[in-house]
Amino acid sequence: MWRPCGVLDDTYEKDIAIIRTRPQWIITGLSLFSLIFLPMMVSGYVLTTINLTAVCIISALGLNVLTGLTGQISLGQGAFMGVGGYSMMVLMNHFGFSFWLALPFSVLNAGFLGLLFGLPSLRIKGFYLAMATLAAQFMIPWAIIYIRPDLTGGTSTVSIQAPSFFGISLTTQSHIYYVIMFFTVLIIFLVRNLARSKIGRAFVAIRDNDLAAEIMGVEIFSYKLLSFFICSLLAGLAGCLWVIWMGAINVDSFTLHESIWYLGMIIVGGLGSIPGTIFGVIFIRALELFAQFLGPLIASYFPDAIGASIKNGISPFIFGLVILLFLVYEPRGLAHRWEITKHFYRRWPFSF
Amino acid sequence: MSSANSTSIQVKNLSLSFGKVQALQDISFSIASNRILALIGPNGAGKTSMLNCISGFYHPQKGEILFNGQDISKLSPSKRAKLGISRTFQNIELYTGLTALDNLMAARHVYIKYGPLGGSFFFGRARQEEIKNRRVVEEIIDLLEMENIRYQVVESLAYGLRKRVDLGRALSLEPKLLLLDEPMAGMNVEEKEDMARFILDIQELKKIPIIIVEHDMGVIMDISQQVVVLDFGCKLADGTPAEVKNDEKVIQAYLGKETSSNQETDQS
């Protein structure tokens, strides 16, 4: 761990602080403040993208707690977002709940379901556990489509009413922006703290050496379940925000494809790193936009039939390639690059 | 970090087997408080298995382990940690992705009192608990002279330093019984001397019983007050270092086989 140069901690209070110097406080304050004015400065398209990215950050943070910190691979993050989203939709459309009242129930619902699918982690690890979470990824969409299509709408898209906040109906993307950004900043704050707390250390202890962790007094099974709970709780929250972002819900938004993209985001960002998660999500989302732009461009040089398949295939192709390159050349992800850059500037002009 | 109370540990008729391999056969011994007991024997004698039984990692088929009179042989490892049984490992089982400091802090787990919500907000009590426990850990860092490696990730530390972090982590649990599995294996003379000094410091400071597995006879004669000799899972001898050194059966066991430890017996 590198610290700002010349800053020496004389008390443990200062030593455990995340934000240590006055410039850091100022930068943090200004960034948070500028978030308030962002919707007024960007176009609608950009804002829609920012909103989606912020929702993804919440879900990816959840997955990073489970996979990055605790070392349990999950292939079901998309499905748990679906649980949050569908709980929200059903409570609002069929039980007359308001968005704000439905929110805690939907989030907890996803959390407890995730905990249930975390139970196999008592017995199995690694690849086999990944398979068990894959089961969740197949069972949950199946349940959404077939069990009560009268409530969930089956495979069709169901729209929901825009939430209201003290009488104001939050209909536009810039309204929704404030709701989403509030939760995103809050969750980043909470997860960052959790990671450096007793709980975070216990998670990493389980990841790095579960036998030693148990001998050192960590109740492994409870902590694994807690990690599953937090992971799917955040997936559920992201799902709820996704629904109000879309104004509608469709089961196709919560596929295995999504779950794998979340794993990709945290790998690119850096497993176990909170800033890394944010970079990873932004990076992959930007890459997706780039692919959308690049696809038609390349396709125009080819005959129609081939061009169409290139247009469809370019995004997963680039995604796969990037993950591969990161795994080979920078397995610690963007977070590691970030540390190196920070270190460089802190010691400037004495870098190298 | 004061725990000047007396602890007793008593192993009674312990037997452990893995299929046909008898790792331990009807072993009994006991230590009074404030003693260093050395557990010795040739490779594969069952020393690590014995420690694993005490810390709850292996489950013996027969026998009891009495810790302050209470039979702990059915408790889970984490429950035993809460009772104050702590250990180091022959193959250093640290949390490689954490810093040395966080490895020690992780061992404060059972003493830090706040839940997931408290940890997420990190205000008030959670912060105070962190600082309070950090003070305890810093004392151990002082004792083991680890100030320079505090913020280094364990992965990047040299072997000898990792052994020290392993000891530091065991101490952070505020043990009432400390088990050390070959704390000096693979070290050079200087590092061994440091480690022996640390162990004596710990005993003097904390007044707890320590069980140490070690192949270096010189060290054992110097620091231990009681020696238990194992061979092929059986107890050969139990007594003071001087008694054991002159025991017929022990000399036979060590000289009769070509083991790595036979020169060391003669040396002392």
Ligand SMILES: Nc1ncnc2c1ncn2[C@@H]1O[C@H](COP(=O)(O)OP(=O)(O)OP(=O)(O)O)[C@@H](O)[C@H]1O
């Ligand atoms: N988990 C296990 N499964 C099967 N056999 C085991 C297991 N652990 C230990 N044994 C066997 O039990 C016997 C005692 O092993 P143990 O590791 O306790 O020896 P040791 O005295 O610590 O030896 P060393 O000096 O090499 O560390 C050996 O024959 C070993 O093969």
Ligand SMILES: [Mg+2]
């Ligand atoms: Mg051994």
